[in-house]
Amino acid sequence: MEFLAxxxxxxxxxxxxxxxxxxxxxxxxxxxxxxxxxxxxLELLLQGVGINIMAFGTYLVPDPMQARITTLFIIxxxxxxxxxxxxxxxxxxxxxxxxxxDELSKLKx
Amino acid sequence: xxxxxxxDVYYLSFAMILVLVLGGGIIAVTSKSLIYCFFGLVGxxxxxxxxxxxxxxxxxxxxxxxxxxxxxxVAIAFGVSLTRKSKDEGVNPPDIKAAIPLVLVTAMLGxxxxxxxxxxxxxxxxxxxxxxxxxxxxxEYLLPFEIISILLTVAVLGAVxxxxxxxxxx
Numbered sequence: 665m666e667f668l669a670x671x672x673x674x675x676x677x678x679x680x681x682x683x684x685x686x687x688x689x690x691x692x693x694x695x696x697x698x699x700x701x702x703x704x705x706l707e708l709l710l711q712g713v714g715i716n717i718m719a720f721g722t723y724l725v726p727d728p729m730q731a732r733i734t735t736l737f738i739i740x741x742x743x744x745x746x747x748x749x750x751x752x753x754x755x756x757x758x759x760x761x762x763x764x765x766d767e768l769s770k771l772k773x
Numbered sequence: 774x775x776x777x778x779x780x781d782v783y784y785l786s787f788a789m790i791l792v793l794v795l796g797g798g799i800i801a802v803t804s805k806s807l808i809y810c811f812f813g814l815v816g817x818x819x820x821x822x823x824x825x826x827x828x829x830x831x832x833x834x835x836x837x838x839x840x841x842x843x844x845x846x847v848a849i850a851f852g853v854s855l856t857r858k859s860k861d862e863g864v865n866p867p868d869i870k871a872a873i874p875l876v877l878v879t880a881m882l883g884x885x886x887x888x889x890x891x892x893x894x895x896x897x898x899x900x901x902x903x904x905x906x907x908x909x910x911x912x913e914y915l916l917p918f919e920i921i922s923i924l925l926t927v928a929v930l931g932a933v934x935x936x937x938x939x940x941x942x943x
Binding site: 701 | 783787794795798799801814817818821824825827828829830832833837852853862865867870873875877878894895896903905924925928929931933934938
């Protein structure tokens with residue numbers, strides 16, 4: 665019970681949750697069938713990275729501001745990446761009438 | 774008496790945040806329909822915002838909600854509705870590949886914990902005055918800040934161009 669009470673302020677918990685989220689995202693990237701599913705899994709993966717940086721920066725660095733700024737940068741870059749990815753997905757759907765990743769094999773030899 | 778109740782509610786809310794993060798993530802990668810997937814993602818992002826709040830940063834939590842749920846998720850919703858084809862949806866059945874994330878992430882977690890040995894916890898998650906972020910962004914972090922704004926502009930313009938390219942040629 666004592667251990668449980670300290671959990672919300674414990675670095676270990678945040679690290680484990682971040683890694684679990686990373687694993688879930690990686691699983692999704694391997695098994696989803698559509699490009700949009702890829703994007704959703706990718707967002708989860710980036711969330712894992714963000715939690716990790718925020719937790720380490722909060723507990724191990726004397727100045728917690730650096731972690732906050734880094735996390736804000738990661739959020740911004742992820743937004744840019746999502747915009748590009750959605751543009752590509754829409755263009756692919758227009759050209760091939762599908763976004764199923766198993767059927768998108770035009771570059772295959 | 775009131776103190777214990779408040780503490781219980783706090784722990785309960787923290788447990789619910791964890792359930793939201795992991796449960797939302799699992800729904801997002803395993804459910805068949807892309808719409809359920811989308812709502813799982815929204816739940817997971819909301820939970821992550823809660824984690825940021827618990828780490829002592831309301832600013833990053835609000836930014837997470839505004840940027841991810843307000844912008845990225847709306848864009849994803851449009852993407853889902855523009856490219857929807859129900860026969861394409863769903864997940865491939867799990868096979869031996871499912872071991873890849875498990876092994877990889879276990880190795881990552883192990884090396885992270887190994888690296889944490891000997892590091893001292895020098896701070897704890899408490900709320901601090903975050904108004905310094907604005908000054909820092911405009912002083913020592915000015916270059917990355919400007920580069921990210923250029924990157925965002927280029928990325929959005931590029932996305933619009935790519936999405937329109939077929940219509941222009943055809």
